[in-house]
Amino acid sequence: MLPLAERQRGFAAALLDSEADVPPGLVGPDGVPSARRFAVYRNNVAAGLSESMTITFPAVRRIVGEEFFTAMARAYVLADPPRSPMLLDYGSGFADFIASFPPAATLPYLADVARIENAWKESFHSADAAPLPPAALAKIPPDQLAGMRLQLHPSVRIVTSRYPVLTIWRMNADGGEPAPVDLNAGGEDCLVVRPAADVEVRSVPAGGAAFLRRLGEGASLGDASEAGFAAAADFDLSANLAGLISAGAFCGYTLEGAAAPEKE
Amino acid sequence: MPETTGLHSQAAPATIPARAGVGLKPQHYRDILEGAPDIGFFEVHAENYMGEGGPPHRYLTAIRERYPLSLHGVGLSIGAERPLDRDHLLRLKHLNERYEPGLFSEHLAWSTHDTTYLNDLLPVPYTKETLARVSEHIEEVQETVGRQMLLENPSTYLAFTESTYSEIDFISEVAKRSGCGLLLDVNNVYVSSTNQEWDPVAYVDAFPLQLVKEIHLGGHAPEKDEAGRPLLIDAHDREVDRIVWGLFEHTIASAGAVPTLVEWDANVPDWPTLNAEADLAEAVLARAEPGDMQRAAAG
Numbered sequence: 153m154l155p156l157a158e159r160q161r162g163f164a165a166a167l168l169d170s171e172a173d174v175p176p177g178l179v180g181p182d183g184v185p186s187a188r189r190f191a192v193y194r195n196n197v198a199a200g201l202s203e204s205m206t207i208t209f210p211a212v213r214r215i216v217g218e219e220f221f222t223a224m225a226r227a228y229v230l231a232d233p234p235r236s237p238m239l240l241d242y243g244s245g246f247a248d249f250i251a252s253f254p255p256a257a258t259l260p261y262l263a264d265v266a267r268i269e270n271a272w273k274e275s276f277h278s279a280d281a282a283p284l285p286p287a288a289l290a291k292i293p294p295d296q297l298a299g300m301r302l303q304l305h306p307s308v309r310i311v312t313s314r315y316p317v318l319t320i321w322r323m324n325a326d327g328g329e330p331a332p333v334d335l336n337a338g339g340e341d342c343l344v345v346r347p348a349a350d351v352e353v354r355s356v357p358a359g360g361a362a363f364l365r366r367l368g369e370g371a372s373l374g375d376a377s378e379a380g381f382a383a384a385a386d387f388d389l390s391a392n393l394a395g396l397i398s399a400g401a402f403c404g405y406t407l408e409g410a411a412a413p414e415k416e
Numbered sequence: 417m418p419e420t421t422g423l424h425s426q427a428a429p430a431t432i433p434a435r436a437g438v439g440l441k442p443q444h445y446r447d448i449l450e451g452a453p454d455i456g457f458f459e460v461h462a463e464n465y466m467g468e469g470g471p472p473h474r475y476l477t478a479i480r481e482r483y484p485l486s487l488h489g490v491g492l493s494i495g496a497e498r499p500l501d502r503d504h505l506l507r508l509k510h511l512n513e514r515y516e517p518g519l520f521s522e523h524l525a526w527s528t529h530d531t532t533y534l535n536d537l538l539p540v541p542y543t544k545e546t547l548a549r550v551s552e553h554i555e556e557v558q559e560t561v562g563r564q565m566l567l568e569n570p571s572t573y574l575a576f577t578e579s580t581y582s583e584i585d586f587i588s589e590v591a592k593r594s595g596c597g598l599l600l601d602v603n604n605v606y607v608s609s610t611n612q613e614w615d616p617v618a619y620v621d622a623f624p625l626q627l628v629k630e631i632h633l634g635g636h637a638p639e640k641d642e643a644g645r646p647l648l649i650d651a652h653d654r655e656v657d658r659i660v661w662g663l664f665e666h667t668i669a670s671a672g673a674v675p676t677l678v679e680w681d682a683n684v685p686d687w688p689t690l691n692a693e694a695d696l697a698e699a700v701l702a703r704a705e706p707g708d709m710q711r712a713a714a715g
């Protein structure tokens with residue numbers, strides 16, 4: 153009698169390798185081995201996982217077309233199958249896979265579109281929190297501003313790109329109209345955030361992504377703005393800060409020497 | 417804003433009535449909240465509500481305030497030889513505490529091997545070794561989550577030559593050892609019976625109906641194997657088949673009225689179409705003796 157562990161090892165290996173022989177002892181009602189019956193399971197695994205990619209990456213799919221997308225998604229699920237039954241977390245490696253997938257090399261921006269879509273999904277499922285209202289900063293004494301540490305809203309994700317990826321994503325998202333795009337028009341950085349019910353994707357001005365990343369690492373406002381200036385000479389601190397607050401990108405802050413974070 | 421509010425004071429009772437329910441789909445959230453349809457209960461796949469926050473929890477909380485809920489896991493891999501994923505089990509426990517579902521179920525199947533989640537309900541050989549493993553796993557689930565679990569009969573496409581139990585003897589023995597309840601998927605009975613050349617009516621008649629606390633109905637896709645024999649696929653992508661409706665009536669005639677769920681997970685129809693499927697099930701339940709078997713099981 154085949155022990156269960158050995159049976160499942162052979163079954164799983166043959167599921168993930170479409171060239172593999174069907175394991176012995178898997179039979180139809182006549183007791184005869186049936187490749188067609190095993191193929192139902194093999195197909196369920198690949199089709200089910202690539203279907204979950206379809207749900208997360210609709211703009212990538214629209215750009216490359218259904219046939220190309222299905223082939224690419226199936227290649228991905230075999231190369232990087234999920235490590236957990238939490239399929240909500242699955243697909244975070246898809247953008248890197250696209251970047252190194254030779255048939256997609258003619259679309260150099262495609263991986264960054266996938267990064268926006270993965271960020272959108274993560275933001276959608278992130279923890280709820282009330283965003284810091286714009287009035288909150290008005291209460292802070294000016295001499296304390298440089299030392300304050302802003303807490304990013306749990307839904308914040310940042311995507312940077314050498315391509316006009318936000319423009320491309322918008323054109324290919326639900327309701328968008330694809331049109332010619334000048335790929336040399338310069339890169340676009342985006343903020344993905346869900347301050348309440350809906351995920352929003354916004355453009356971030358020059359230096360803003362570096363600034364926001366440093367804030368996310370726990371840097372003070374002063375240190376983070378230095379990172380902003382280092383990334384872009386024309387970094388505008390007050391415009392960036394105002395834009396981020398109105399987007400709902402923060403949910404609290406601490407002042408220098410304060411024991412507990414302030415929350416609104 | 418509180419991050420995870422428990423539902424300790426929800427308006428709708430936890431207990432699932434012996435009526436028809438449907439699988440909850442995001443496409444129908446608004447129809448349900450705005451139209452307030454007269455549906456016995458909703459069932460969700462636990463894994464779809466394991467995110468930290470966001471609209472899925474917001475809608476489920478609102479729907480749970482209005483309707484009883486059943487929680488159906490699809491990823492615990494109870495039939496695997498490997499130990500259960502403790503993190504996943506704790507997520508199931510947390511969802512049980514947060515939403516207080518009236519019923520909680522999982523499958524007689526495996527889906528995780530080594531570190532890979534295979535995302536399908538894979539079949540198990542019916543052997544002494546599997547029986548011991550599945551029973552231990554269910555005991556661990558019930559102990560951790562702190563409540564009874566219902567085990568669902570699978571739809572299968574092939575058989576294992578090493579099996580030494582019939583499916584019904586296997587399931588009955590697991591229930592006896594672990595103390596779990598049973599979820600009888602009548603479509604799965606028909607799918608497996610066709611694929612394995614069993615008699616589906618005899619299957620229902622031999623099944624321990626006194627342990628059945630929930631029934632599933634769903635649509636299947638007809639295909640053929642390489643020998644030209646019918647091979648039914650448990651696709652949940654269409655209406656319940658006419659023959660499955662007949663088998664359901666036969667089941668209810670013996671079991672009495674049991675909470676019955678219509679599953680429709682792919683090619684999801686508009687709300688009125690799904691609601692109409694539930695109405696068909698409700699009509700069958702309304703003609704039955706109310707909950708004979710449920711009372712017998714309770715007593």
Ligand SMILES: [Fe+2]
Nearest residue numbers: 568601632679
């Ligand atoms: Fe089912």
